[in-house]
Amino acid sequence: MQTELIGVMAAAAVVLALVYLSSYRHPLKQCWRCKGKGILRSGLLPWRYRICPQCGRKGEVRGPFGRK
Numbered sequence: 001m002q003t004e005l006i007g008v009m010a011a012a013a014v015v016l017a018l019v020y021l022s023s024y025r026h027p028l029k030q031c032w033r034c035k036g037k038g039i040l041r042s043g044l045l046p047w048r049y050r051i052c053p054q055c056g057r058k059g060e061v062r063g064p065f066g067r068k
C-alpha cells in the first residue's frame with residue numbers, strides 16, 4: 001500500500017517535471033483572446049476591429065512557467 005502510493009507520487013512528479021520543462025522551453029502560447037490573430041473583431045460590426053489588449057497584436061502571450 002505504502003509502496004504503491006510512493007509509485008503514484010513519483011509518476012506524478014515525473015509528469016509535472018516534463019510539463020514544466022516543456023513550458024520552460026516553449027514560453028509562448030497562442031493568445032486565448034484573439035486566437036493568435038492579434039485583433040478583436042467587433043460583435044456588432046464584423047468589419048471593425050481593435051488591437052487585442054491581451055497580446056498587443058502579437059497574437060502570442062507568455063504561458064505559465066515561461067522563462068524570460
Ligand SMILES: [Zn+2]
Binds near residue numbers: 034057059
Ligand atoms: Zn491577443
